[in-house]
Amino acid sequence: MQIFISFILAIISSMLIDNVVLSRFYGICPFLGVSRKVNSSLGMGVAVVFVIILATVICWPLYNFVLVPAGIQFMDTVAYILVIASLVQLVGLFIKKYSPSLYKSLGIYLPLITTNCAVLGVAQSNTDQGLSFLSSLANGIGTSIGFLLIIVAFSCIRVRLESANTPKALKGLPIALFTAAIMAIAFMGLQGLFSGIQL
Amino acid sequence: MSREKGYTKKNFLKGLFIENPLFVSILGTCPALATTKSVEAAIGMGILFTVVLICSNILVSLLRKIISEEIRTPAYIVIIATFVTIVKMATNAFLPELYSTLGVFISLIVVNCIVLGRAEAYASKNNVFDSLIDALGMGLGYTLALIAMAFFRELLGTGAFSFGKIFTFIPAFKLQIIPKGYEISMFQNPAGAFIVFAIILGVIAFIKNRKDELKLNKAKQERIRKEQEAKLAAAKETGGNQ
Numbered sequence: 422m423q424i425f426i427s428f429i430l431a432i433i434s435s436m437l438i439d440n441v442v443l444s445r446f447y448g449i450c451p452f453l454g455v456s457r458k459v460n461s462s463l464g465m466g467v468a469v470v471f472v473i474i475l476a477t478v479i480c481w482p483l484y485n486f487v488l489v490p491a492g493i494q495f496m497d498t499v500a501y502i503l504v505i506a507s508l509v510q511l512v513g514l515f516i517k518k519y520s521p522s523l524y525k526s527l528g529i530y531l532p533l534i535t536t537n538c539a540v541l542g543v544a545q546s547n548t549d550q551g552l553s554f555l556s557s558l559a560n561g562i563g564t565s566i567g568f569l570l571i572i573v574a575f576s577c578i579r580v581r582l583e584s585a586n587t588p589k590a591l592k593g594l595p596i597a598l599f600t601a602a603i604m605a606i607a608f609m610g611l612q613g614l615f616s617g618i619q620l
Numbered sequence: 621m622s623r624e625k626g627y628t629k630k631n632f633l634k635g636l637f638i639e640n641p642l643f644v645s646i647l648g649t650c651p652a653l654a655t656t657k658s659v660e661a662a663i664g665m666g667i668l669f670t671v672v673l674i675c676s677n678i679l680v681s682l683l684r685k686i687i688s689e690e691i692r693t694p695a696y697i698v699i700i701a702t703f704v705t706i707v708k709m710a711t712n713a714f715l716p717e718l719y720s721t722l723g724v725f726i727s728l729i730v731v732n733c734i735v736l737g738r739a740e741a742y743a744s745k746n747n748v749f750d751s752l753i754d755a756l757g758m759g760l761g762y763t764l765a766l767i768a769m770a771f772f773r774e775l776l777g778t779g780a781f782s783f784g785k786i787f788t789f790i791p792a793f794k795l796q797i798i799p800k801g802y803e804i805s806m807f808q809n810p811a812g813a814f815i816v817f818a819i820i821l822g823v824i825a826f827i828k829n830r831k832d833e834l835k836l837n838k839a840k841q842e843r844i845r846k847e848q849e850a851k852l853a854a855a856k857e858t859g860g861n862q
Contacts, residue, residue: 444810446654450733453649495709498727499701506694535697536731538650545727590826591818594646598818605811 428559430615435563438614441539442571443605447564448539452572452601453594457583462576464516464523466569468531471512473540473568476505477561480544481554501544502535509535539568575601628753635757642765643824647733651725652766653813657777660786662770664718665725666763668707672729673738674755675703680743681751687744696739701730717786734762772816777807 441447448469455465480501488494513531517524524531534540543564547557578600587596641647648669655665679699680687687695708726712719719726729735738758743751774781775797784792806812 446650446810446813447728449649449653450647453646495705498705498708498730499698502697502701502730503694506697532693533733535693536733536736538728538731541731542724542728546724549724589829591822592825595818595822595825598814598821602811602814602818605809605814606806609809609811 424555428555431556431559432563432566434615435560436567436570437608437611440567440571440608441543441564442568443601443608445542447542448537448568451533451537452568452575453597454533456572456576456579456597459573459576459580462572463569465534466572468512468516468534469537469539469568470565472505472508472534472537473543473565474558474561475508475512476501476540476544477547477557479504479508481547481557484548485554497548498541498545501541505540505544506535539564571604575604628750631750631753632757635754635759635761636764637761639758640761640765641734641737641758642762643820645734645737646821647737648762649817650728651732652769653810653817655722655725656766656770656773656813656816657808658774658785659767659770659781660783661718661721662766663763664715664786665722666759666766668711668718668722668726669729669732669735669762670755670759672700672703672707673735673759674752675706676700676735676739677743677751677755678748679703680739681746681748684744692740692744693736696736696744697730700735700739704730715787717788721786734758768820769813769816772820773807773812776804777809777812778805779803 435441439445442449442452451465451469456462483500483504484494484497488497488500509532512534513524516531543561547560552560575597579597582596582600585596591599635641639645642649642652651665651669656662676696676699680696683695683699704727707729708719711722711726738754742754746754779798779800779802780794780796782792782794784790804812807816
């Protein structure tokens with residue numbers, strides 16, 4: 422029970438308090454690039470959730486059961502990026518088969534999940550901090566769901582911004598970045614969420 | 621291959637301004653927001669990034685005839701990841717303070733779109749020297765952009781510039797510009813990073829719009845002048861005929 426509670430708390434903390442985009446700055450590129458439409462941002466978010474959770478599940482054993490016994494821990498970045506690149510291919514094939522319309526709308530952004538810092542960042546920081554498998558998994562789930570949450574919320578705001586009367590110089594990206602700043606301030610308010618709870 | 625004069629210079633300068641990777645192409649935004657709390661960290665990040673970019677561009681350019689079309693991207697990623705690993709280990713050995721400040725963002729140079737983008741778009745099609753110049757220009761442009769972000773964030777967020785904390789080989793000193801108690805610490809937070817980035821992009825868009833408007837006005841005036849001249853000429857001709 423204790424383990425279960427701390428698992429859930431770890432998920433929530435990496436989802437909301439240490440939000441992947443707004444406080445750890447992973448995955449800003451897709452956050453800004455794919456958030457013009459709600460549908461494509463939803464698809465991107467779901468694909469990222471898949472890839473991050475799978476990557477966490479594969480990379481942790483890879484590091485602890487292959488790289489550490491072999492004494493080549495320094496190869497972690499190379500190994501992870503290969504795992505992630507092939508996972509992305511796999512998810513791409515999967516989406517192409519089962520949802521061609523989604524595949525079309527994601528278009529060029531699907532291969533870009535490979536270069537989404539969130540995926541490599543989670544895998545890397547899990548092993549850099551020496552987390553256990555369960556905490557790594559919690560970190561992966563929390564981070565990816567946090568990403569999904571933020572990119573969908575942000576795209577909902579951006580759809581409105583498109584038709585809003587913004588100054589000409591701020592049209593497009595600058596006003597979106599201001600919006601992100603306000604969201605970041607809102608998320609700062611969650612910082613002390615767990616201060617009263619004993620983990 | 622015939623090449624226009626001054627190509628090398630143009631190739632170098634394009635990364636600094638016209639095709640600045642951060643402010644114009646909006647690539648590599650993650651480290652730009654995360655590692656710009658202080659000017660020193662930004663310089664460190666910029667240097668590491670430039671080293672990786674130069675190495676990967678040179679190697680990709682050397683191997684451009686060997687790597688086949690289908691396995692291009694994985695091959696580039698492995699090349700980049702290798703250089704990032706080398707740079708990471710070197711940083712850990714020689715500048716441990718920089719290593720601990722940048723943390724996971726050194727590894728994340730692998731997935732920085734600029735490095736892969738330059739390998740795909742430039743180094744895979746051009747010779748070694750041009751690729752080197754391209755990497756130098758892009759790296760310097762990115763470094764300058766990072767320094768610009770960090771300049772405002774550190775100035776407004778802490779009111780001072782402090783050096784010597786990360787690059788321990790220079791003596792530590794602090795340059796207090798805004799008196800204590802008047803700094804806005806929000807600029808050290810994520811929200812401040814977004815705001816600084818937004819304002820810089822806004823100013824660039826403003827300047828661009830202004831330039832376009834001026835150009836448009838000039839073209840308009842030119843057209844009106846030409847029309848008037850044509851009218852005058854026509855009037856003269858008809859006058860002469862009468």
